[in-house]
Amino acid sequence: MIDILKTRLVKGVVTKRIAASKTAVYEPAGAQLKALIAEKFGRSLNIREVDTGSCAACESEIIACNNPIYDLSRFGVNFVASPRHADCLLVTGPVSKNMAQALRSTYDAMPEPKFVITLGDCAFDGGPFKGSYYIENGAKSIVPVALHIPGCPPDPETIINSLLNFLRI
């Protein structure tokens, strides 16, 4: 306990310190995002993520969005455990045939109004797996997609900036 307190006192607020170089861009973007979410969604934007066959790099970056540096949830973006709690479905991966039904069911389980975001090159059109016998070449053929966040994988800053630009519309 003393160790922990000591660390806390010595280190200060790590989120600000480590992201110092990025703060200038990242923090205002986050503040705007927060204001937009408050305006359009009441308080928060709840996202349910489904991996339809990604290589786990996209998942890793989504998790990184919630690490103490980016801490996306302080801007009102939460990742929820059930589609029933979600406003938005975030799809990664090229949609393997084995995941097509699971993706459909997850989308159907979400309450209206709802929208879908695809994340990563695979989810757009299959990416490097395009043309394979076992994929659906992206999520578009299964669910209506409102926004695509490109990258292999997109880094946390790209994810938050894409969300911001999208909500501005």
Next chain:
Amino acid sequence: MDLREMLVQLKQDHNVSALAVDEPHRDETYIWVDNRDFRATVAFVQKKLRAPLSMMFCQDRRAAGGGFAVLCSFLCAPLKKWLFVCASISEEAPRFDSLSSVVYSAGLFEREIREMFGIEPCGNSDARGLRLHEENWPAGFFPLRKDFTPPSAAAAPGNHYGFTRVEGEGVFEVPVGPVHAGVIGPGHFRFSSAGEPVINLEIRLGFTHRGAEKLFEGRHSDAVNLAECVAGDSAVGHALAFCHAMEKIYKAEVPLRAVYIRAICLELERMYNHAGDIGGIALDVGFTFPSAFCALIKEKIQALNRDLFGHRFLKGVVCCAGVAKDLDDKRIRLLKSLLEDISRDFAELKRILHASASFIDRVDTTGVLKRKTVEDLGVSGVAARASGLNTDLRKIFNGIYEIARFRVCAESAGDTHARLHVRIAEFEESVRLITEFIHNMPSGSVRNEAISPGAGVALGYAEGWRGPVLYWIAARNDGSIDRCKVVDPSFLNWQGLAYCVLGEIIPDFPVCNKSFDLSYSGSDL
């Protein structure tokens, strides 16, 4: 034991004579036997080498008039060699004798061969699909045959998957997945439980199957981008194994400076993943503070990856016969200073973890995987080292690792605590190795431009952060890939996870799972 002695003994004991013995590369030997002798030979070789079966696969050679071939490989550590036992299979009678009764770990590979090639492993009673799920894929379509055409949309899918049923009073089933509560890959876990302890865990995977092996066919060494996407968190390991195979086939020399930069990348990848896993283990027993701390360390390393090589997952760094990006002095200074910073943070993390008796109590004796089980299942990598198996490709095929005095990090208890300790020790060893590598790295070019594509077969391998990543590639005369077999350590290690939770309570599954941290996409391909 010498290879020649082994062949003589094989002849004496089993009356099996090898049809041919090939040695295309210094570290690969292929023993061809008759299809009827295949099983006896494999059993003999495994008994002699006491090594696990590392991979088993088929190849369609009908275009060259050779029917099919089945190959299985063993790692012979004392000889620093991969030993392949191979047999031809005729097109008219596509079958061979199942190995699963003599080599348990062959069972999964045989199911894969059956669904991908339509070749029957006679005697393997588990007829269920592995990746081509019965409810989504009609019977009779074998993707890795050369004359495969995808089924039409109208083709009716086959049966449903039969889970193992545990019956008796008070037994209940808990099905989980494929869509999980967290931000994580898809897999189906079915727990059978009576009261608290788990009686059986059946893991059904294949949800992320994307047909990667088929996509490699026809491509050249530029397919490294595909290899990086087989398991994205292990991009360097996969890229290295893929390029290693291509370089062996093309007989391309890798400049020494590139070898060092590759090794630095491999260790950086190990570090950021181990940091993430240590945090995950803490998080899964509800100890959130070190988990956040680990996330900071992981982020620091990934940001460093981008500053050094332009990509947070180090994709696009490794290429055939070298690396695409060199490290200049400025970047090397940055790497050095951040390594010091990171190891200071890591030392602090270790203190925090060890200061919590309740945390250690939760991981200690949780999810024990016995050494015998590890050997039988062919479990490799971190999970094997935590159960007392002193196996690491970096030690066996040492090269620059020997100069850096690499030390294998192993534990013996086989529980979550041991796996945690192996990760902690490997993280620290990686920091030390990178420091050594920077010191030893010569100047010079980082890419050999003069590669001449050609035909051949080769096994490429690298000790990724999960364990050995293997790519077996056969190339045609123009250097294009005819067959690429990928084995990520996750493929066999998932079975290890299913065994280690037996007798544990379901709430301990997440922490056991995290202590293995296996890849869905690497296993499903």
